[in-house]
Amino acid sequence: MIQPVFIDFEASSLSPVSWPIEAGLAWLDERKVVVESRLIRPRPEWPEDDWNPASEEVHGISRSDLDDAATADDVASWLWETVAGRQLVSDAPEFDQRWLDRLLDRSGPQIDDFDRVVWQAFSDCGEVKAGRLHRVYEKRMNRPIRHRAGDDAACLCHAWLAGVGK
Numbered sequence: 498m499i500q501p502v503f504i505d506f507e508a509s510s511l512s513p514v515s516w517p518i519e520a521g522l523a524w525l526d527e528r529k530v531v532v533e534s535r536l537i538r539p540r541p542e543w544p545e546d547d548w549n550p551a552s553e554e555v556h557g558i559s560r561s562d563l564d565d566a567a568t569a570d571d572v573a574s575w576l577w578e579t580v581a582g583r584q585l586v587s588d589a590p591e592f593d594q595r596w597l598d599r600l601l602d603r604s605g606p607q608i609d610d611f612d613r614v615v616w617q618a619f620s621d622c623g624e625v626k627a628g629r630l631h632r633v634y635e636k637r638m639n640r641p642i643r644h645r646a647g648d649d650a651a652c653l654c655h656a657w658l659a660g661v662g663k
Contacts, residue, residue, distance in 0.1 A: 499618060500525060501586040502579070503653040504608060505646045506596040507556040509539070510549035516540075517569075517596035518558055520576055521646025523654035524583070525661075530654045534647030535575060536566035537600065556644045573601050580606070586614050588653060611653055619660045633660035 507519040521534035536558065539545070548560050567575070576597075587593040590608040597605040619629035636659035640652045 499584055499614070501584045501609075501614060501657070503611075503650040503657070504580075504585045504587050504593055504597070505589075505649040505653070506593050506600075507558060507644065507646050508552065508592070508596055509543075509547045510552045511592070512547055512549070513595075514544050514547050515549075515596070516543040516547065517600050518563055519556070519646040520572055520596075520600065521648070521650040522576065522579055523647070523650035525654065525658060528658065528661075530651055530658060532647045532651040532654070533575075533579065534645070534650075535572045536563055537572045538563050538566040538568050540569045540602075543599075558645075569600055569602075576600070582606075584609060584614070586611050586653065588612075588649075615657070615660060618657075629660045629662065632662065633657065635659070 503523045505521045506517045508515045508517050516539055517537050519534060519536050523530055523532045553559060585606055585608045587608045588611040590610050594608045597608060615630065615633050619633060633656045637652065637656040640655060642649060642652065
């Protein structure tokens, strides 16, 4: 079975020119969920006027919180080394792919869709393996979304772990 790394970003806004402000990763080490996240100091060329107070209200990260954060290059290096070629999975790949590419300053590895990966992992030729998909989505529904990158990536990883079972 694949051992994906679940990825999530928080961002300056949801606009087409938005930029990542926090990256979160979660993965399984044996049966333990490992979670890491980093705040991201914006690059000078990222449009400062894209900061959206409504987005700040959702994730709770103020623009000033980023002034002492790790540089985008440092976070990109950390992310690249941590992922180490493993499959990336997100519940919002269309957004997270854009923010990953912006963070890396180039096209990054392809982020797969959580629902598609779960279906492939926990079904057999289209036949659902007894209870596994149910456990994944039950766990996912019972964990609150906090809109912090590490916590949200961990939520996906815990759901995956529920599907893996005992």
